[in-house]
Structures are given as C-alpha cells and as structure tokens.
Amino acid sequence: MSLARPAELAGTINAGRALRNRRARRGRLVIGVISVLALLAATLAGVTYNRNQTVTRQLHAQAAVLLGQDAQRRADSAQGTAALLALSAWRTDRTQPEAYGALFKLYARLRNTEAVRELPIDHALSFTAAPDGSAAVVVDQRGVVHRLTGLLGRVEDQVFTRTRALGEHTPQVELSPDGRRVALLDEREGLTVWRPDRPDSPDRLPVPAGWDAAENLRDLAFSPVGSRLAALFAGPPDGKSERGRLGLWTIDGGRLVSRRTLGPGSFYRVAFGAQPDSVLLYHEGDNGGYLRVDLRTGGDTGSLPIEYPADLGLRGQAVADCTPGGLRIRSTRDGAPLHTVATTDCASQLLDATRRYAVVEPGQALGSSDLSTVKLVDLRSGLVSWTTAPAHEALDGADFAVCPRGDGSLSASPSRAGNCCVSPPPGPRGSSAIPFRTRPRNSFSAMTGASACWETKRRRPCGSSTPPAASQPNPRTVCSSAS
Structure with a gap:
C-alpha cells in the first residue's frame, strides 16, 4: 500500500x-x-x-x-x-x-466699379480712348483737341492749341492703340498725326488731289501696332451708286503707300481687322455689315453680316451686335462666335470709348439725368459687370471710357465736368438750379423742359429755348437746357 x-x-x-x-x-x-x-x-x-x-x-x-x-x-x-x-x-x-x-x-x-470719375472737359463733341484706358482724346465744343492721361488718378490735360473747327465740321480724331499718337483732320491743319512730345509740330500726311479731305473724309483707323493709318473718303457718284476711296499711309515718314477706289456702295467706317493686311469697311442697308478688303489687291475677301446696334471692338478683333437672343460677340477673322450674353436691351452706343466693353440694359437714372445703371460686358471674356455711367446723348462717339484697374475693379470716366452731373432736387414750382463755376444761376423747368440763360454781368434774362439746344453763343452768356 x-x-x-x-x-x-x-x-x-x-x-x-x-x-x-x-x-x-x-x-x-x-x-x-x-x-x-x-x-x-x-x-x-x-x-x-x-x-x-x-x-x-x-x-x-x-x-x-x-x-x-x-x-x-x-x-x-x-x-x-x-x-x-x-x-x-x-x-x-x-x-x-x-x-x-x-x-x-x-x-x-x-466692388468692381469705382465711383464715376469726371474729366475736365465740358460739352465734348467726341471722345475716344486707348484700349487699356491709359489715354483718351476729347474734342471740345470749340473743335480743340485734348489728350488726357492719368484717367485712374490725377488727370493731365494736354491741349493741341492749333486744332480748331473753323466751319461746321467736327475734327475727325483717332487715337493710336498705345495712346501715344493722335491722327486728326481739321479745317486748319489738314490730315495730320500729332505726338505728345511735339504738340506744335504735327506730321502732315499728303492727301491725293481731288479727294477733298475736308468734305469727304469719313473715318480714320490706326493699325494694331500703330505704324500705319487708313483713311476712308467718300467719292463721287458712279452712275446710281457711290464709289468710296481708301488711302493707306505709313506714320514714320508720312508717305502714302496705297490709294484705291472701292467698289459700288456707301461705306462709312474703316478699321483694321484680325487678318493681316486687311481692313473692315462698314456699310448700311438691308444686308448691312462689314466687308473685308485686302489692302494688297483691293478685292473683298468676305463679309460679316450684323444686326443693329453693332460695333467693332478689341482693335478690330471682334464685332459685337445685339440680336433677339442677346448680345453676340464674334471674331472678325471668320465670324466664329466667341461669347453670347443674355440681355433684354442694348445701348444705342454699344461700346465704350476703349472699344473693350459693351453696354447693355441701361437702367433708370440715379437721382440725376446724367447717371444711370448699366451692365458692362467684357468682350474678351464675356463676363458681365454692374456699374454706373453717364447717360449723355449729345456725343458723336462713346461718352465714357471704362478703365480696368490692377485689382480687377473698373473705373468709368465720362468726359463731362462734374458740376454738369450734380444738381439739387426740383423745388415746389418744378425748377432746379444747376450749379456752375460762374456766379450767375442757370435754371430750367423740370416740368416743361424749357431753359433760361443769364448774362454774366447783368442778372437779367437773355432769352429762353427748348431742348435740346445747349450752346454758348456769347462768351458772356451761359445757356443750358433740360433733356
């Protein structure tokens, strides 16, 4: 065990x-x-x-x-x-x-638009600007040409004192793309090219005999680089139609390099197009539009039909017109569509002075008959911006320039003096006093639109008129009208 x-x-x-x-x-x-x-x-x-x-x-x-x-x-x-x-x-x-x-x-x-900046010119007859807004050219009511720079800052006014309209014709003016040369035809100097560094020594361009530049010149156009100048002249009737004339000059040397008689038809504007050695001629009518003309041969190379209103922009690279479907932007090279912007209305003066922005849907006045709300369409991108701009109707060309800033904002610069755009509200009797630099007061009736003028030395009425008369027949008299 x-x-x-x-x-x-x-x-x-x-x-x-x-x-x-x-x-x-x-x-x-x-x-x-x-x-x-x-x-x-x-x-x-x-x-x-x-x-x-x-x-x-x-x-x-x-x-x-x-x-x-x-x-x-x-x-x-x-x-x-x-x-x-x-x-x-x-x-x-x-x-x-x-x-x-x-x-x-x-x-x-x-924040894309700065408050409207007024330029020191009153009652301008025409207003054009460089594509980048660096300079502008204004013709005042005396026919004197002004070149303005510094539109986004302190405006400097260079006056070409020798230019003046001696008769009833407004000087024809064209600004080069870089803003450094001014081509014009006036009744005192003829067809000339002015440079800012030599304001008293213009370069005269020879005009062929019989073209009668003072009576028949219709339009001027610089080439995209500013080295050549094209001029369109009206010609004598050929049977039942008119045959215009087209001249081409080189700026350096002032030499006439080409002179051609155009085909039948009435042409009113000329511009260099997107194709080299070609220009675009504008003609009206049922089949109105732009005709491409080869400067080397003088033959037409095609047409670009448009609907009204229409204008050329971007130095002749694009054409903008207002169709029932909205604003249409096309290339002048082949007519290919670039942008289409839906809009209900277009301004009668479609492009601004820089020919880069289209004006659509002008709105109601903003407390003053000279300011209104509009939309600006950039022809390059098709983008739409809201802004306020002057609504003057008495200008032959575009009445304001849109200048892009470095931060993407825009500045609209009209050509009228500031005291013409601001006025107090009408009084009990429907009258409104417009402030002027001179002491005497000029008043108009907001109800009837009648205007009155006062002599600057004696405060007594010197007459009355109805719109749209706006003139200064006597240096001692200031007249204005309500529109």
Whole structure:
C-alpha cells in the first residue's frame, strides 16, 4: 500500500496539470478567437466609416459644384439668389473651385466699379480712348483737341492749341492703340498725326488731289501696332451708286503707300481687322455689315453680316451686335462666335470709348439725368459687370471710357465736368438750379423742359429755348437746357 500511494498521487497530480493545461489552452483559444473577431469587426467598422466619409465628401463636392455653377449662372440675372447659392456651396465644400469661384464672382460684382470719375472737359463733341484706358482724346465744343492721361488718378490735360473747327465740321480724331499718337483732320491743319512730345509740330500726311479731305473724309483707323493709318473718303457718284476711296499711309515718314477706289456702295467706317493686311469697311442697308478688303489687291475677301446696334471692338478683333437672343460677340477673322450674353436691351452706343466693353440694359437714372445703371460686358471674356455711367446723348462717339484697374475693379470716366452731373432736387414750382463755376444761376423747368440763360454781368434774362439746344453763343452768356 505504501508503495502504490505515491504512484496514484503522481497520476492525480498529472491529471490535474493536464486538465489545467487544457483549460488554459481553451481559454487562450477563446481569447484569440474573440481578439480576431474584434479585430475583424474593428477593421470592418473602419472600412465602413472611411467609405461613408468618402461618399459624404463626394456628395458634398458634387453639391458644391452644382450650387457654385448655378450661382455663377444666376450672378448676372438674380444676384440675391446667386448669393444664397454661393454661400451654400461654400459651406458645403469650400475646397471646390466652383464654390469659392462663385463667391469671388459675386464679390467682384459688388466692388468692381469705382465711383464715376469726371474729366475736365465740358460739352465734348467726341471722345475716344486707348484700349487699356491709359489715354483718351476729347474734342471740345470749340473743335480743340485734348489728350488726357492719368484717367485712374490725377488727370493731365494736354491741349493741341492749333486744332480748331473753323466751319461746321467736327475734327475727325483717332487715337493710336498705345495712346501715344493722335491722327486728326481739321479745317486748319489738314490730315495730320500729332505726338505728345511735339504738340506744335504735327506730321502732315499728303492727301491725293481731288479727294477733298475736308468734305469727304469719313473715318480714320490706326493699325494694331500703330505704324500705319487708313483713311476712308467718300467719292463721287458712279452712275446710281457711290464709289468710296481708301488711302493707306505709313506714320514714320508720312508717305502714302496705297490709294484705291472701292467698289459700288456707301461705306462709312474703316478699321483694321484680325487678318493681316486687311481692313473692315462698314456699310448700311438691308444686308448691312462689314466687308473685308485686302489692302494688297483691293478685292473683298468676305463679309460679316450684323444686326443693329453693332460695333467693332478689341482693335478690330471682334464685332459685337445685339440680336433677339442677346448680345453676340464674334471674331472678325471668320465670324466664329466667341461669347453670347443674355440681355433684354442694348445701348444705342454699344461700346465704350476703349472699344473693350459693351453696354447693355441701361437702367433708370440715379437721382440725376446724367447717371444711370448699366451692365458692362467684357468682350474678351464675356463676363458681365454692374456699374454706373453717364447717360449723355449729345456725343458723336462713346461718352465714357471704362478703365480696368490692377485689382480687377473698373473705373468709368465720362468726359463731362462734374458740376454738369450734380444738381439739387426740383423745388415746389418744378425748377432746379444747376450749379456752375460762374456766379450767375442757370435754371430750367423740370416740368416743361424749357431753359433760361443769364448774362454774366447783368442778372437779367437773355432769352429762353427748348431742348435740346445747349450752346454758348456769347462768351458772356451761359445757356443750358433740360433733356
């Protein structure tokens, strides 16, 4: 018995150890299985979460893109709705270009235009400006030509004192694309090219005999680089139609390099086109438009039909016209459409003085008959901007220049003096006093539109008239009219 007990005790101990080991292995197996399951569950949860986040980001991005695109489409027609859509797009996903692009577009709409800057010329007969707004040329009511610079800052006025209209003809004026040369025809100097550094020594251009520049000159045009000048003249009738004449001069040397008699038809404007060695001639009628003429051969190379109103812009690179579907901008090279802007109305003077911006949907007057709200369409990009601009109707050419600034804003510069645009509200009798630099007061009736003038030395009436008469026949008399 004593010998068997140790053996039994050892077996019992071994059995207990085996049972403990089995339980330990079972426990480790269970823990391992649970750990694997937990790891799989965590992995699956992570994958699901990431997938949900990816889908959410994609949905937000797509929503921001759609909202931003809708906001940009509505920016020109409904700015309030466009602002809400742009803000929703920004809050949905601010990383999308469409989201911050819509906000930037609306921001540009809100601050893109500076208050109208008045230029020191009163009662201008014509007004034209360089494409970049660096300079402008104005012809005042005496026929004197002014070259203005610094339109975005302190305006400097350079007067060509030798230019003056001696008869009833307004001087024909054209400014070179860089704003450094002025081509004009007046009744005192003839056809000349003026340079700012030599204001008293113009370069005279020879005009062929019989062309009668003083009576028959219709239009002038500089080439895109400003090295050549084209002039369009009316010609004598040829049977039942008129045959115009086209001359081409080189600026350096003042040499006539080409003179041609055009085909039958009445042409009124000339401009260098997008194609080299070609010009565009404007003619009216049922099939009115622009005719391309090759300067080397004199033959026409095609036509560009238009609807009215229409004008050439971007140095002859584009033509803009107002159609029932809106403002249409096309290339003058082949007539291919560049931009189309939906609009309900176009200004009769379609382009500004720089020939870069089209004026559409002129609005109501802003407290003054000389200011109105309009939309400006950039011919290069087709973008639309809101601005205020003068609404004078007595100018032969465009009456204001739109000058782009470096920060993307715009400045509209009219050619009339500031005291002609601001007047107090009408009184009880419907009369309004217009402030002038001279002491005597000039008043007009807001009800009848009649005007009165006062002599500057004696305060007594010197006569009355009805609009649109606006003149200064006597240096001692100031007259004005209500329009």
